[in-house]
Amino acid sequence: MHFTQSWSCSSPGELTEAYCDLFVKRGGRFVTGEANTLQHTVSGWQILTSEGELKAEQVVVALGPWSPELLSRFGYRIPMVYKRGYHGHFNAPKTLQRPFLDVENGVLAAPMIKGLRVTTGAALVPRNAPIDTRQLKRGAVALSEIIDLGEQVKEPQWMGTRPCMPDMLPLVGEAPHHKGLWFHFGHGHQGFTLGPTTAELLMQVMEGESSELLDALSPVGRLS
């Protein structure tokens, strides 16, 4: 089955770097810091960055799977479910025209800039569990029965964690008990595509507009 309107991206890292460059070009400032230094002060928020202390009236927590750890310091218990995924690249002699999912074997193949990517399904393990490449190896064996994968590209083993909420909806909106603290995480399997959309809506709400869609994603009432 070929869904003709679904898009794919051959280098998600390059696209997110391009978003960052655009942000800076439009007047934004990009600095790196340790999120766990975040503190609530009388006038707002402050955090330690490589360029010193940064103060702001508002702060958005957008740390994906790391968000619950930071927010536990502020008294929030976020019931996040972690779904780990792995991928590996192969120098296939003939690449694919589009990604495809081998449903029976739970493995996806996608033509990427780094080679033909073999992507696993979800491993329900704690965030810091050791690397286990069984799904990836099994998936590569299954795919090699239908495609010539060629040699595996030598690279450090990648893995990522999908930050899922139990109802599979992201938490987006103002924190229930802290003024100027905003949540933007929990996008699960769709954060790469859905994140920029909810970010734009969140920006509107932070500027005082209302959004019925964001009301449904708000942490108020969704956290016990």
Ligand SMILES: Cc1cc2nc3c(=O)[nH]c(=O)nc-3n(C[C@H](O)[C@H](O)[C@H](O)COP(=O)(O)OP(=O)(O)OC[C@H]3O[C@@H](n4cnc5c(N)ncnc54)[C@H](O)[C@@H]3O)c2cc1C
């Ligand atoms: C295997 C896999 C496949 C996926 N496939 C898709 C897909 O096909 N389509 C799709 O839309 N989405 C997909 N996703 C989901 C998507 O990647 C996530 O939902 C998305 O990355 C979440 O974006 P984010 O910016 O909220 O968090 P992240 O991308 O996780 O970014 C959080 C950032 O916070 C940083 N950080 C953590 N702790 C600290 C700290 N203490 N101080 C400072 N910085 C810190 C991290 O280094 C990281 O850069 C997939 C995810 C995985 C794991």
